[in-house]
Each structure stands twice: as structure tokens, then as C-alpha cells.
Amino acid sequence: MILKKATEIWADILGLEEEEITSSMELTTEFEIEKLHIAKFIIECEKTFKITIHDENVHTFHTMGDIVKYIESRLSEEDGNSSESSEDERMWWYYV
Amino acid sequence: MEHYEMEFDFEVKHLNHIISIAEKQLADVRHSSSKQQSDLIEAKKDLWENSRHTVSNLWSSDRFYELVALNQYENVVSGKLSALELAAGKIASLERMIQSPYFARIDFQFEDEDEAEQIYIGRSSLIDEREVEIQVYDWRSPLASVFYRFGVGNAFYDAPNGRISGKVSLKRQFEIRHGQLEYFFDADVQVMDEFLRKLLSQNASSKMKAIVETIQKDQNIVIRDLENDLMMVQGVAGSGKTSVALHRVAYLMYQGLSSRLSAHNIMILSPNTLFERYISNVLPELGEDNVISIHFDDLLKLILPTARAQTKNQLLETLLTSRDSLSIKETPLTAKANSNIDLMKRSLAFKTSLEFKEILDRFIADIPRKWIAFSDIDYNGKCIASRHLLKAEILDRKRTIPLGLRLKHLEEAIFQKVHEMRKARMKKLRNFVRKYPEHVFEIEEFARLLSISESTALSRNIERFTKLDALTLYKTLFRDPNYFHRLAEGITLPDDIDPILAYTCENLQKEQLAFEDGLALALLQLKLNGFRYGKSIKQVVIDEAQDYYPLHFALLKILFPNARYTVLGDIYQTIEKPEELTFFDRISQILDKKKSALVTMNKSFRCTSEILSFSRRFLRQNSEMESFSRSGEVPGVYAAQDHEALNELIREEIRFCQEQQYQSIGLLCKTEADARLLYERLNHQSERQAQSPELKKQKSQSGLRFIGSDTITDIKGVFVLPLYMAKGLEFDAVLLCDIDKDHYVSEDDRKLLYIGCTRALHRLSLFYTGEKSPLLQIE
Numbered sequence: 001m002i003l004k005k006a007t008e009i010w011a012d013i014l015g016l017e018e019e020e021i022t023s024s025m026e027l028t029t030e031f032e033i034e035k036l037h038i039a040k041f042i043i044e045c046e047k048t049f050k051i052t053i054h055d056e057n058v059h060t061f062h063t064m065g066d067i068v069k070y071i072e073s074r075l076s077e078e079d080g081n082s083s084e085s086s087e088d089e090r091m092w093w094y095y096v
Numbered sequence: 097m098e099h100y101e102m103e104f105d106f107e108v109k110h111l112n113h114i115i116s117i118a119e120k121q122l123a124d125v126r127h128s129s130s131k132q133q134s135d136l137i138e139a140k141k142d143l144w145e146n147s148r149h150t151v152s153n154l155w156s157s158d159r160f161y162e163l164v165a166l167n168q169y170e171n172v173v174s175g176k177l178s179a180l181e182l183a184a185g186k187i188a189s190l191e192r193m194i195q196s197p198y199f200a201r202i203d204f205q206f207e208d209e210d211e212a213e214q215i216y217i218g219r220s221s222l223i224d225e226r227e228v229e230i231q232v233y234d235w236r237s238p239l240a241s242v243f244y245r246f247g248v249g250n251a252f253y254d255a256p257n258g259r260i261s262g263k264v265s266l267k268r269q270f271e272i273r274h275g276q277l278e279y280f281f282d283a284d285v286q287v288m289d290e291f292l293r294k295l296l297s298q299n300a301s302s303k304m305k306a307i308v309e310t311i312q313k314d315q316n317i318v319i320r321d322l323e324n325d326l327m328m329v330q331g332v333a334g335s336g337k338t339s340v341a342l343h344r345v346a347y348l349m350y351q352g353l354s355s356r357l358s359a360h361n362i363m364i365l366s367p368n369t370l371f372e373r374y375i376s377n378v379l380p381e382l383g384e385d386n387v388i389s390i391h392f393d394d395l396l397k398l399i400l401p402t403a404r405a406q407t408k409n410q411l412l413e414t415l416l417t418s419r420d421s422l423s424i425k426e427t428p429l430t431a432k433a434n435s436n437i438d439l440m441k442r443s444l445a446f447k448t449s450l451e452f453k454e455i456l457d458r459f460i461a462d463i464p465r466k467w468i469a470f471s472d473i474d475y476n477g478k479c480i481a482s483r484h485l486l487k488a489e490i491l492d493r494k495r496t497i498p499l500g501l502r503l504k505h506l507e508e509a510i511f512q513k514v515h516e517m518r519k520a521r522m523k524k525l526r527n528f529v530r531k532y533p534e535h536v537f538e539i540e541e542f543a544r545l546l547s548i549s550e551s552t553a554l555s556r557n558i559e560r561f562t563k564l565d566a567l568t569l570y571k572t573l574f575r576d577p578n579y580f581h582r583l584a585e586g587i588t589l590p591d592d593i594d595p596i597l598a599y600t601c602e603n604l605q606k607e608q609l610a611f612e613d614g615l616a617l618a619l620l621q622l623k624l625n626g627f628r629y630g631k632s633i634k635q636v637v638i639d640e641a642q643d644y645y646p647l648h649f650a651l652l653k654i655l656f657p658n659a660r661y662t663v664l665g666d667i668y669q670t671i672e673k674p675e676e677l678t679f680f681d682r683i684s685q686i687l688d689k690k691k692s693a694l695v696t697m698n699k700s701f702r703c704t705s706e707i708l709s710f711s712r713r714f715l716r717q718n719s720e721m722e723s724f725s726r727s728g729e730v731p732g733v734y735a736a737q738d739h740e741a742l743n744e745l746i747r748e749e750i751r752f753c754q755e756q757q758y759q760s761i762g763l764l765c766k767t768e769a770d771a772r773l774l775y776e777r778l779n780h781q782s783e784r785q786a787q788s789p790e791l792k793k794q795k796s797q798s799g800l801r802f803i804g805s806d807t808i809t810d811i812k813g814v815f816v817l818p819l820y821m822a823k824g825l826e827f828d829a830v831l832l833c834d835i836d837k838d839h840y841v842s843e844d845d846r847k848l849l850y851i852g853c854t855r856a857l858h859r860l861s862l863f864y865t866g867e868k869s870p871l872l873q874i875e
Contacts (some may be wrong), residue, residue: 033547036545039541042548043541055518055544056514
């Protein structure tokens with residue numbers, strides 16, 4: 001669902017067909033992706049999914065898949081599920 | 097004997113009867129599944145088999161997390177077994193049953209009955225539906241527990257509706273392969289070791305039986321122990337350690353099953369793949385995906401995916417080949433090589449010691465004070481965090497949390513502030529963009545682009561002190577000897593610590609890390625950044641424990657904090673370091689478990705007494721090894737004039753061993769290089785001689801195989817391999833090659849010879865050209 005919506009947004013910004021976009025697609029200039037496109041995309045995603053995408057995280061998105069994963073985690077975080085999963089994650093660290 | 101034959105006849109008839117029932121059921125199950133269904137079953141079976149492969153492959157591809165994920169996934173799937181899958185499972189189980197339906201029988205007389213009932217116990221149960229009679233009991237069933245817990249005499253078991261008592265009048269064990277009864281024997285104790293079982297079947301004198309039973313009773317103490325969190329076994333060569341470990345794993349899994357613990361994950365640390373083979377062949381019903389067998393080198397790779405560290409075999413190869421150039425007479429050149437090797441060994445000993453671990457711990461505590469370059473963080477024209485405050489915060493946070501995580505929390509806190517200020521910042525940026533209207537971009541997007549750029553820079557700035565690189569830090573520890581000495585205050589250091597530090601510094605410039613630096617780096621990495629998956633492991637079994645150093649155990653303690661440990665080893669089988677019984681005290685001190693025990697297994701029963709007494713000459717310490725009464729030929733030492741003649745001698749010996757029907761023949765050389773040389777010589781020669789078709793055929797029959805750095809997966813055939821790789825393995829016949837004064841001189845070589853000799857079960861021969869190794873002279 002997220003992937004489909006994100007793909008729509010992305011296709012719209014780049015002027016591509018949706019079929020041309022895959023989750024492993026790299027967000028580099030090879031695909032004529034300009035930094036401004038990414039900024040646009042971030043703004044649109046925030047609106048569509050009603051989330052905040054932190055600007056300092058944007059440089060970690062290398063592919064469509066990365067963005068989708070990030071949106072997923074933000075969505076569940078804002079649902080309030082985050083505390084549980086990240087607490088669990090932290091438990092692993094404590095034993096040292 | 098006549099009695100035995102009569103009984104054998106009876107058992108063969110019974111076996112055939114059971115197999116025919118199983119065959120009938122198999123045909124029924126197959127028939128009842130329609131074509132479409134059976135297609136589905138095939139698909140499912142495929143899936144199952146494929147996923148099984150993935151599990152073992154995951155290890156080779158270093159993907160621990162996927163393994164864990166897969167496990168969880170499989171748990172879900174197994175909870176929802178469809179009827180079809182059940183049918184597929186039943187077919188597989190029946191197919192196995194036809195091969196070998198049961199392995200034991202007890203005659204059990206229930207308290208309120210007059211006659212004893214014959215209870216056959218197998219890996220799964222077989223129920224005859226028409227007569228509603230259980231023909232074979234699953235070994236996990238309550239009634240089967242009688243076989244495991246009691247000898248002949250009064251016995252009981254706990255059934256769901258209460259305790260049931262009775263009397264055992266017979267305990268019998270079978271060896272059934274491919275639907276054929278190979279042998280059976282009656283013994284009070286369940287004999288698990290295959291080797292011992294064969295001994296019993298061939299020569300069932302009462303004396304032998306008594307000995308085997310005592311051995312098995314000793315082994316059972318170890319196999320069945322659930323009391324101790326740390327079970328240590330010192331077992332001499334050929335005392336059946338590995339077999340004990342295997343059965344212990346099976347027993348622990350069985351316990352895990354019966355107590356319905358969902359997490360009974362077992363990790364086996366072993367230099368060879370014997371465990372994996374055994375588990376996948378013999379115990380498929382136990383759910384082998386709960387057992388992970390791994391080499392310590394591969395475990396290190398999981399912790400340090402990017403570092404290239406020397407493996408144990410590479411270390412041994414380096415140590416052993418450098419010695420090769422040494423002769424007994426010392427020249428300036430050999431003296432230098434000698435001192436290099438000595439330095440290498442002392443560096444190894446020091447950096448794997450607990451003293452060094454203490455220094456590492458102090459260093460880790462010192463890192464936030466000294467080695468992190470905190471910097472001021474500005475955002476929106478304001479300093480939001482000063483470097484002094486950041487440092488103070490890290491030092492104030494709970495020390496029990498790894499530094500890496502403390503830093504991550506700090507990073508989150510900084511960004512929390514950034515997020516609060518972001519609205520104001522965006523407003524500023526938009527105004528800024530508006531002021532310069534000459535560009536063609538939309539204000540909102542361009543402002544966002546600017547924010548992304550500056551946030552990226554900010555994030556990289558912060559990462560400079562929140563992301564720790566273990567290797568860079570490790571190098572820091574050795575850069576300044578004065579710093580090292582300050583850290584080590586109060587700790588006894590070796591006399592030549594300064595050459596060791598310089599040597600380490602030099603080594604750290606190289607692409608490949610030294611063995612001990614790899615270990616230390618892994619410890620640093622774990623302490624700094626943690627490691628996620630170790631908690632799911634409930635049992636750790638360590639085979640060939642004598643090869644490990646204190647730092648190994650310190651690492652294991654961090655990796656698997658909740659696990660119980662079974663540690664098996666032989667302090668007489670070390671190569672590059674001397675060990676004593678205090679070795680086990682140290683382990684117990686490091687792992688620091690509530691309850692621990694050390695069991696000594698002194699009875700060596702796998703090699704003949706001649707091989708044992710020959711091997712003993714290579715032992716410096718006085719081991720309390722007791723030999724078993726099986727006797728064979730005295731090991732032979734053969735000399736040849738030159739290589740040509742030597743090859744001929746070796747080939748003759750191989751031929752002889754093959755005529756004797758020996759299944760596994762090992763040609764052991766000192767190093768991998770030597771082994772490769774011998775392999776090429778033997779192969780080359782046979783090619784030259786193989787002009788007549790008849791001879792050619794002979795060559796293919798001998799089928800020589802070379803084992804280099806790979807692990808051995810199957811030990812049937814003729815193998816050429818370096819001695820250190822033969823550790824933990826056994827061969828029907830062993831040929832030790834190049835036992836001359838150039839190859840075997842040092843203390844390490846003496847230990848190698850001991851290991852080599854004790855790999856032989858039935859026949860041992862030693863070969864050399866030129867001058868015999870001085871180590872052979874010792875009587």
C-alpha cells in the first residue's frame with residue numbers, strides 16, 4: 001500500500017510510468033533524480049501519509065525501498081507501537 | 097551361542113513383520129492422497145527441504161539474523177500444519193521406519209500383569225490400526241523413558257494419569273540398517289557410542305560388557321546432567337568426547353521438547369562438521385533448525401563483518417612452517433627466525449590473556465574521557481549543545497549500557513532539540529529563499545532542499561563522535577606505549593611488553609589482522625556496540641575446548657549470557673600452547689556460572705592399546721590414560737632411501753589398508769604445504785605408472801583426496817591432510833608422513849605427533865626419509 005502510493009508520487013514527480021519504478025530503484029542522478037525532486041517527494045509523502053520525515057534522515061535513503069521502510073516505521077511510531085518494539089530492541093543491548 | 101542364534105532368528109522375523117506393517121501403511125497413505133494432493137505434498141516437501149538447505153547455507157553466508165527470522169517464521173508455520181503436510185510428514189516418517197523401525201526393546205512387566213510385554217522403541221511410533229496395538233513406541237513417549245532411566249529390575253514411568261510401576265526383565269539394543277538387522281546385544285546400560293556398540297556385538301564377553309557398561313555410565317553422567325550451568329569434560333584421546341557431546345545435544349533437545357520450552361536453541365562450536373552431519377542424519381525429528389553448528393572463526397565474522405582476521409588454521413600454518421626452517425644447530429639466521437616466532441607466540445599468549453582483557457576493559461572506560469572528539473553543535477544560529485556538556489552527559493549516563501548505545505541516545509537527544517527548532521528554522525529558510533528571487537524554483541521545495549542539505553551535514557558532524565569504529569580505537573590503544581603502561585598500572589605485564597606493543601602496532605598496519613587482534617577487536621566491538629542475537633541461545637556446546645584462549649571464553653560470556661555451557665576438551669591435545677588441568681578452573685572462573693562440574697574421562701577405547709602406548713611417548717605430562725583391552729598390531733616406523741621409495745612404501749601401505757577393508761585412511765602431514773606436496777607426488781607418480789589400463793583402474797580405486805582449509809564433510813576414503821585439521825577426527829588407519837629431523841623437532845611438533853598417532857583406530861604407521869625425527873627416539 002505504502003509502496004504503491006509512494007510509487008505514484010514518485011512517478012508523478014519524475015514524469016515516469018509507475019511500472020518503471022521498483023523498490024530497488026536507486027535514488028541517484030543515474031535516474032535523473034535531482035536533489036530538488038527528492039525534496040518535493042519528501043514534502044508530498046509527508047502530506048499523503050500525514051507524517052513528519054526528519055531532514056537529517058533523508059541522506060540515508062538510497063532506494064525506494066529505504067523510503068518505504070522509513071515511512072512504515074514512522075507510521076507505526078506515530079501509532080504508538082514504537083515504544084514496544086524499540087524497547088525490545090534495546091533489551092538486546094543491555095546485557096553487555 | 098545357540099541361544100543367540102535363536103533370538104536373532106526371532107528378532108529378524110519380528111523386524112520383517114514390523115516392516116511389512118509399515119509398508120502397508122505407507123501404501124495406504126500414498127493411495128489415499130489423490131494425484132493432486134500428492135503433487136501438493138511434493139511441493140511442500142520441496143519447500144521443506146529447500147528451507148532446510150537455506151538454514152545451513154545461512155551460516156556460510158554469515159547471515160545470523162536471517163536464521164533467527166527464519167526460525168520464528170518456521171515456528172508459525174509448524175503451528176498451522178495442514179492435513180496435507182501431516183500426510184507428507186507421515187510418509188517421510190514411514191519411509192524412515194522401513195529403513196530402521198526401532199533401536200531398542202525392553203521387556204516390561206506391568207505391576208498388575210503376569211507376563212512381560214515386549215516394548216520396541218524407535219524414533220517415531222508405529223500403531224497398527226486394525227489391532228489397535230502400538231507396535232513401536234516413540235522414544236519420547238513416557239513408557240520409553242523406562243529404557244533410558246532403568247536397568248533390569250524394578251522400574252516406573254510417569255504417564256499423564258499417574259505413575260505406573262513394573263519390572264524390566266530385558267534391555268536389548270539393535271543395529272538396523274536398510275531394513276536389515278545387523279546385530280543386537282543385551283546390556284543393562286543404554287550404549288550410545290556406536291564404536292562401543294560394535295565392540296559389544298562382536299565380542300560379547302562378560303568382562304568386555306562390564307567395561308563398556310562402566311564407560312557408558314560415566315558418559316551418561318555427562319549426557320544427562322541438567323543440574324550444572326557449566327559442564328566441563330576433560331577426556332583423553334579416544335575416550336568418546338565427541339560422541340558424548342552429540343548425545344548430550346540430543347538429550348538437551350529432548351528435554352527442551354518434553355518441557356515444552358519454545359526456546360531451546362543450541363549452539364555448537366566445533367572445528368569440524370561432525371555435529372551437523374550427525375544431527376541431520378540421526379535426529380531429524382528433533383527439529384535440527386534449533387541446532388546451530390559453527391566454527392569460532394565464522395562467529396567472529398558475524399561480529400566483525402568487515403574485518404579480515406587470521407583464522408586459527410592460518411595461525412597454525414604460519415607457526416608450523418616458520419619452524420620448518422629451523423635446524424637444531426643455531427645459526428644467526430635461524431636465531432632471528434626463532435626469536436620472531438617466539439615474539440609471535442608471546443604476543444599471542446599475552447593478548448589472549450585475562451590480563452589483557454582487563455586492560456581492554458580499562459581502555460573502554462577511558463574512551464569517552466579521552467578518545468571521543470566531541471564538538472559543539474550549532475543549529476539555526478545557536479549552539480544547542482556544547483562539547484563539554486555532551487562529554488559530561490556521556491560520562492554521567494549509566495555505565496551498564498554499552499557506550500555505543502549511550503552515544504546513540506545522545507544523538508537522539510540532540511535531534512530532539514533540532515526537531516523542536518525546525519519550524520523556526522524552516523521559516524528562516526523560506527524567508528531567505530524569498531529574498532533571492534532570481535532562481536526558478538518554488539520557495540517551499542527549495543527551502544526544504546536547503547534544510548535537507550544542512551541537516552545532512554549536521555548529522556555527519558554528530559556521527560563523527562557518536563559512531564565508534566572499533567578498529568580505529570584498537571589501534572589507538574597501541575599507538576603510545578606510555579599510555580598503554582598507564583592503563584596497565586597494577587597489572588603484571590610480560591617482560592618483553594614493549595617489543596610486543598611494537599610488533600602489534602606493525603601488524604595493525606597490515607591488511608589482515610593477526611589472530612589474537614581479531615579476537616580482541618571482536619571483544620571491543622561487542623562491548624562498544626553490543627550484539628543482538630546471542631540471547632536466544634540457551635545451550636552452548638564447545639568441542640575441542642583446549643584450542644581456545646581465555647579471551648575466547650570472555651567473548652562467549654558476552655555473546656551468550658543466558659546460556660548453559662558444555663565444554664569438552666583434552667589438555668594433552670594442544671598444539672601451540674601448553675595446558676594443564678588449571679585450564680578448566682580458568683574457564684569456570686571466566687564463565688562464572690552458579691553451578692559447574694568437571695568430569696574426567698580417562699578410559700581410551702577407540703584406539704588399540706598398542707597405538708595408545710606408542711602415542712604415550714609423545715606426552716610430556718603424565719596423563720592418567722587407561723587403555724582399553726582391545727589389542728591390534730604394533731605401529732610400524734618405516735624408512736625410505738629417497739622420496740621415490742617413500743612414495744612406493746606409502747602406496748603399498750594404502751593398498752594394504754584398502755585390502756583390510758578400512759573405510760577411512762588418513763595420510764597426515766605436518767602442514768598444508770607438506771600435505772599438498774605429498775598429494776601431488778603420489779598422484780603424479782601413479783599417473784606416470786598408470787600406463788596399463790589395469791594400473792589406471794587401481795589409481796581410481798585408491799581415490800586420493802586432498803583436504804586443505806575446507807572442513808571435511810565425509811570421512812570415507814583416502815585423505816591427505818595437515819595434522820592440525822585432523823583434530824577431533826578419527827581414521828581406521830593413519831599414515832604419518834615425513835617424520836624426519838627437519839619436520840619434527842620442536843615441542844609443538846611433539847604435540848602434533850601425539851595428536852596424529854591418536855587419530856588411528858586400528859593401524860598406525862610412520863614414514864620418513866633421511867634422518868629420523870629425534871622425537872621418535874624417546875621411549
